[in-house]
Amino acid sequence: MSLNIELIIVLMATITFFCRYIFFMKCFPVRLNHTTKKILEFTAPSVLTAMWVPIVFMGHKTTEHSLLTSPFLYAGLITLLAAYKLKSTLNIVVVGMSSFAVISWLI
Numbered sequence: 001m002s003l004n005i006e007l008i009i010v011l012m013a014t015i016t017f018f019c020r021y022i023f024f025m026k027c028f029p030v031r032l033n034h035t036t037k038k039i040l041e042f043t044a045p046s047v048l049t050a051m052w053v054p055i056v057f058m059g060h061k062t063t064e065h066s067l068l069t070s071p072f073l074y075a076g077l078i079t080l081l082a083a084y085k086l087k088s089t090l091n092i093v094v095v096g097m098s099s100f101a102v103i104s105w106l107i
Contacts, residue, residue, distance in 0.1 A: 052076065071107055075100035 022030055032040070056076040079096030086092050 069107055071100055071103040074103050 022028060056070075056072045075096060078099040079092060082092045082095040086095070
């Protein structure tokens with residue numbers, strides 16, 4: 001079973017690499033029209049939302065905390081406020097990780 005999972009991970013990484021590499025290759029000219037570029041702007045927020053929602057709202061199921069005492073929820077809210085106020089992605093990540101560490105230590 002482990003071999004199957006590792007093979008799937010390698011195949012997914014390969015597919016992701018080549019899908020992104022096509023846009024950087026000089027010998028294979030790919031030009032996207034304006035509408036496609038506008039649609040692709042929503043890809044990163046969609047993928048990130050699909051990653052953080054289960055962590056914030058179901059992360060408490062793997063620990064002894066309930067949703068209201070979950071460090072995932074409070075650190076997520078603090079990170080959301082930081083993203084609203086700050087424009088630097090690195091600063092937002094540092095604030096989010098630091099707030100999670102502090103809240104986890106306090107709770």
